[in-house]
Amino acid sequence: xxxxxxxxxxxxxxxxxxxxxxxxxxxxxxxxxxxxxxxxxxxxxxxxxxxxxxxxxxxxxxxxxxxxxxxxxxxxxxxxxxxxxxxxxxxxxxxxxxxxxxxxxxxxxxxxxxxxxxxxxxxxxxxxxxxxxxxxxxxxxxxxxxxxxxxxxx
Numbered sequence: 001x002x003x004x005x006x007x008x009x010x011x012x013x014x015x016x017x018x019x020x021x022x023x024x025x026x027x028x029x030x031x032x033x034x035x036x037x038x039x040x041x042x043x044x045x046x047x048x049x050x051x052x053x054x055x056x057x058x059x060x061x062x063x064x065x066x067x068x069x070x071x072x073x074x075x076x077x078x079x080x081x082x083x084x085x086x087x088x089x090x091x092x093x094x095x096x097x098x099x100x101x102x103x104x105x106x107x108x109x110x111x112x113x114x115x116x117x118x119x120x121x122x123x124x125x126x127x128x129x130x131x132x133x134x135x136x137x138x139x140x141x142x143x144x145x146x147x148x149x150x151x152x153x154x
Contacts, residue, residue: 026050035105039081041068043105048083048098051110057096063087064096073120080108082121092116099124 029046033039039047045066052058068074069082085096092114099109099121109124 023053026053033105039100039102039105041081044068044081044083044100044102047100047105047107048081048085048110051098051107052085052096055096055110057112069121071119077121077125079103080125082124084115086115097124099128 026046026049030050033043033046045068049066064085064087067084067086069084074080074082079102081100081102083098083100085098087093087095094112095115097109097111097113097115098107100107108128
């Protein structure tokens, strides 16, 4: 029993000193992102995960699945990575979307959206053209609630 407790204490001390778990892994991956040569899919997921971890949606989306959207709507805007954090188990639940410029890693949008209601991604690009980078948009700038409720292309 005492031997097991000693081993457990050593493991905990190593984890605290060296960092462990998903948060430390994410931090390490984020430090390795190279922005000047274009952003790979892996780097895009890392950037998006870091954005999510530092957002107010962190706890809500901890159980979400990270995926890159590859549908025809995302292919229309091939200069961006559309990283989606979906709660697959919930019908018609919102997802967290992070849109990343493939050339430099800039986050052009991060927030909730309803992928089952709004399949197209035109609203993201229109918002980008209107306000530029995400941080330039005023707090009351239109988000998904003001986007069309259905895809006009379907």
